[in-house]
Amino acid sequence: MITGTTRLYAIIGDPIAHVRTPMAFNDWFASRKIDAVCLPIHIGRDDLPRGWAGLKSMVNLDGFIVTAPHKGEARQLCDAVEGDGVHTGVVNTVRREKNGRFVGTLLDGRGFVRGLQNEGHKVEGRRFYLAGAGGAGTALAYALAGSGAAALTLHNRTRAKAEKLAAGVKAAFPACDVRLGSANASGHDVAVNATSLGLEPTDGHSFDLGSVDRDALVAEVVMKPDMTPLLIAAKARGHKIHFGIHMLNSQLALMMQFLGLEPTREGA
Ligand SMILES: NC(=O)c1ccc[n+]([C@@H]2O[C@H](COP(=O)([O-])OP(=O)(O)OC[C@H]3O[C@@H](n4cnc5c(N)ncnc54)[C@H](OP(=O)(O)O)[C@@H]3O)[C@@H](O)[C@H]2O)c1
Numbered sequence: 321m322i323t324g325t326t327r328l329y330a331i332i333g334d335p336i337a338h339v340r341t342p343m344a345f346n347d348w349f350a351s352r353k354i355d356a357v358c359l360p361i362h363i364g365r366d367d368l369p370r371g372w373a374g375l376k377s378m379v380n381l382d383g384f385i386v387t388a389p390h391k392g393e394a395r396q397l398c399d400a401v402e403g404d405g406v407h408t409g410v411v412n413t414v415r416r417e418k419n420g421r422f423v424g425t426l427l428d429g430r431g432f433v434r435g436l437q438n439e440g441h442k443v444e445g446r447r448f449y450l451a452g453a454g455g456a457g458t459a460l461a462y463a464l465a466g467s468g469a470a471a472l473t474l475h476n477r478t479r480a481k482a483e484k485l486a487a488g489v490k491a492a493f494p495a496c497d498v499r500l501g502s503a504n505a506s507g508h509d510v511a512v513n514a515t516s517l518g519l520e521p522t523d524g525h526s527f528d529l530g531s532v533d534r535d536a537l538v539a540e541v542v543m544k545p546d547m548t549p550l551l552i553a554a555k556a557r558g559h560k561i562h563f564g565i566h567m568l569n570s571q572l573a574l575m576m577q578f579l580g581l582e583p584t585r586e587g588a
Contacts, residue, residue, distance in 0.1 A: 327356040328380050329579070332371065332394075333387035336362040341385050344572055354581065356382075368393045376422065383415035383579040386424075391455075398424035404462045407492050410455070415579050427574045428456065428567070429463025432541065434574060435566030441510070441537055444468035449505040451526035452514030453481040456541045460514050461485055465493035473501035473508060475527060477515070504531045512539045518548035525550050529557065540564040 331341040337360075345358035361384070363371035368390050375381055386394045391410035395401055398411060399421035405411040411424030433443050448469050450460055453476035465472055472489065476482035482500055490498040505511040505527045515526040519542055529550065532538060538554035539562035551561045576582040 322357055323355070325355060326380075327382050328378065329356060329358040329382060330361045330375070330384040331358065331387060332361045332363045332368075332375070332384055332390055334363060334365045334389060336360045336387075339387060341387075348572065348576065356581075363390065365389050369397065372397045372422075376420070379420075381416065383413070385575065386412050386414060391426075395424060398422050401425065403427075404429050404459060404466065407462050407488060408458050410459075413575050413578050425578055426459055427571050427578065429459035429461070430467075430574055431569075431571030432460050432567040433463050433467045434570035436510075436539070436562065438570055439562060439566060441562065445470045446509040447471040447473075447507065449473045449475070449501065449508040449511040449527065449532075450514055451475045451503075451505075451512065452516075452541075453478070453485045454515070457514035458485055460512065460541070461489045461498075462492065465489045465496035465498065469496055471497040471499070471508070473499050473505075475501040475503060475505075477526075503528045505529075505536075506531045506533060508533065508536055510537045510539055512541070513548070513550050514541045516542070518542035518550055519544065521545070521549060523549055525553070529553055532557075532559065534558065537562055541567055543568060 331339050339360055342358045342360050349356045391412055395405055395409055395411045400423045402425045404426040405424050408426050411426050413427050414422050414424040417423055436443055448464050474482045474486050486498050486500050511532045513526045517523045517526045538559045540548050540551055541564045542548050543564040546563050554561050
């Protein structure tokens with residue numbers, strides 16, 4: 321039951337009706353008997369500064385999730401930024417500190433990393449091929465390099481974006497062997513599609529599946545359908561496959577940790 325002591329959490333975005341965070345958070349609160357609620361808050365595309373001031377003024381609001389189109393502007397409005405939010409220029413999770421400051425981070429890429437680990441796939445020391453340098457590709461690139469990937473080969477339809485991303489990741493994580501690649505994904509332990517290709521059954525692949533090493537894992541960020549054309553073809557070729565939904569599911573625990581609602585697990 322919502323009472324006067326119930327703590328508030330939220331997700332902000334425009335549109336907002338499609339979001340699933342309130343269900344995930346509220347189930348999580350209920351299962352742990354935590355006196356908190358998560359609400360969808362629709363803040364118009366051009367109205368974030370005014371909405372932000374409103375969120376700041378709500379002293380029983382302890383944190384919120386940020387979705388499109390606000391992730392970049394939210395990063396600018398945060399009082400401090402941590403983790404992958406620093407390099408990527410976007411945040412998707414914001415918590416209120418005791419002093420009232422809003423601290424943001426980006427957990428998309430870390431969710432992908434955690435999803436791989438939860439499914440038994442090591443990240444540290446592995447060689448990754450990553451197609452896509454948009455929002456998801458950028459988040460994954462920093463998170464993989466920041467989680468100890470030995471090598472990261474980046475490929476994107478618009479090469480200039482891959483070049484910029486490679487330069488940024490290299491500067492942030494010099495221990496990772498970051499290179500620009502082509503559609504040829506050979507010589508890697510994991511090949512990842514982080515483009516929006518795969519949403520439609522007629523979509524092609526973002527890289528040459530035939531070039532992928534036989535024992536390599538083929539991974540997706542696209543969540544719907546769960547079996548994208550890439551994963552169907554990869555499975556038929558005998559590859560191990562990894563679904564896009566793992567990235568989202570694994571983010572929930574990371575969000576709760578960042579919001580101070582769950583103890584941090586070693587290596588998080
Ligand atoms: N599983 C999760 O938790 C999760 C989280 C976030 C996003 N996603 C999914 O990730 C996908 C990408 O999202 P995003 O935010 O990165 O989108 P985005 O920022 O718009 O980037 C789209 C990416 O796809 C590439 N692309 C689009 N059409 C292409 C085509 N016809 N051929 C080759 N490349 C193409 C773009 O290349 P250019 O740069 O050349 O345009 C760019 O790299 C979406 O399906 C989204 O639902 C999943």
